[in-house]
Amino acid sequence: MFAKRTNWNLTPNRLSQALAAHRAAGKPLLDLTVSNPTECGFEYDRSAILNALGNPAALSYEPNPRGLESARRAVAGYYAGRNEDVSAEDIFLTTSTSEAYSYVFRTLCDPGDEVLIPSPSYPLFDFLADIQDVSLVRYPLLYDHGWQIDFHTLEQAVTPRTRGVIVVHPNNPTGHFAKHADIAKLNSICSARGIALIADEVFLDFSLDGMKAVSFAVNRGAPTFTLSGLSKISGLPQMKAAWLIAGGPPQWKCEALARLEVIADTYLCVNAPVQLAIPSFLEQRHAFQQQVISRVRRNLAELDRQLAAQKTSSRLIVEGGWCAVLRVPATRSDEDLAIELLTTRGVSVHPGHFYEFPPDGYLVASLITPERNFAEGTGRLLSFF
DSSP, X not given: OOOGGGOOOOSOOHHHHHHHHHHHTTOOOEETTOOOGGGTTOOOOHHHHHHXXXXXXXXXXXXXXXXXXXXXXXXXXXXXXXXXXXXXXXXXXXXXXXXXXXXXXXXXXXXXXXXXXXXXXXXXXXXXXXXXXXXXXXXXXXXXXXXXXXXXXXXXXXXXTEEEEEEESSOTTTOOOOOHHHHHHHHHHHHHHTOEEEEEOTXXXXXXXXXXXXXXXXXXXXXXXXXXEHHHXXXXXXXXXXXXXXXXXXXXXXXXXXXXXHHHHHHOOSOHHHHHHHHHHHHXXXXXXXXXXXXXXXXHHHHHXXXXXXXXXXXXXXXXXXXXXXEOOOSSOHXXXXXXXXXXXXXXXXXXXXGTOSSSOEEXXXXXXXXXXXXXXXXXXXXXX
């Protein structure tokens, strides 16, 4: 009686079972997988956040498929602060980037159509695609003194049913940004084949070298959808506020905006108090991002210090985001390794296969872990080898 699209294997994997048993037994845990910024000890302006939710204008209902104009102007102002010109009329507010993906998939794809996604990447894409009856096709990211898109394989993967190419900028978990040459090549491929670029930029502001990466929101070389939101930008995942921007050739963009408006008008999901608070929430990003980038840099420096004292493990180059990828001896499967680290060292870390790293010997750690926990957890992890 259930839809085939929801026929997932919901049995917990061995690592999830081991982690649940570890916690149920009350054993100490050094969690190097934390990704929820509200649980990582960052300081927030509580008064400003709570006061922003008390706007009396929230007592009136003003349905707008794109979202309240004041909120969209604030998002456009965020890009203006990056010296990027984005019109408020090209912005749709959504409750999350997941919802934004659903809008994009519904705009571009009929059931069974394909979207190309990078590998490694975050596993949520599979569920988002399944729910929308979209097929995902992987294109590989290659590592050689830094990450590169395998454009040859990407082009070979395009079929008559391909509707878009997802680019995560910077990628999660590899932490690499799309470079100017990458963007030019992607534009060439997509415009020649009549497919869209779908850019996920939730970690865009978290560059570790201090340089601002250009946003796909100002891309004009191919049909483009750009997704971002407050979850990472301002460290406010609980507020459920994100956005979707349509860009590219004017005629295509006009048609895309018209279709998106019908989809958005059908749901009208974003609640008024949060929309009215978006200008204030975006202001909170400055203090939050300073804290995050400082912690990420300190944790990365501590990781490098510990790695320098041993010879068995290393880390891959990271340009931005919140993750570090470790290359460790492949003496067992990465899931077996993660379970053994949990049971013998009390350290929780993501195995590489969680993000579709092809061989064994990869672990992924969160760089926003509180520093004392990160230092001790990393020490226990590396002492295992």
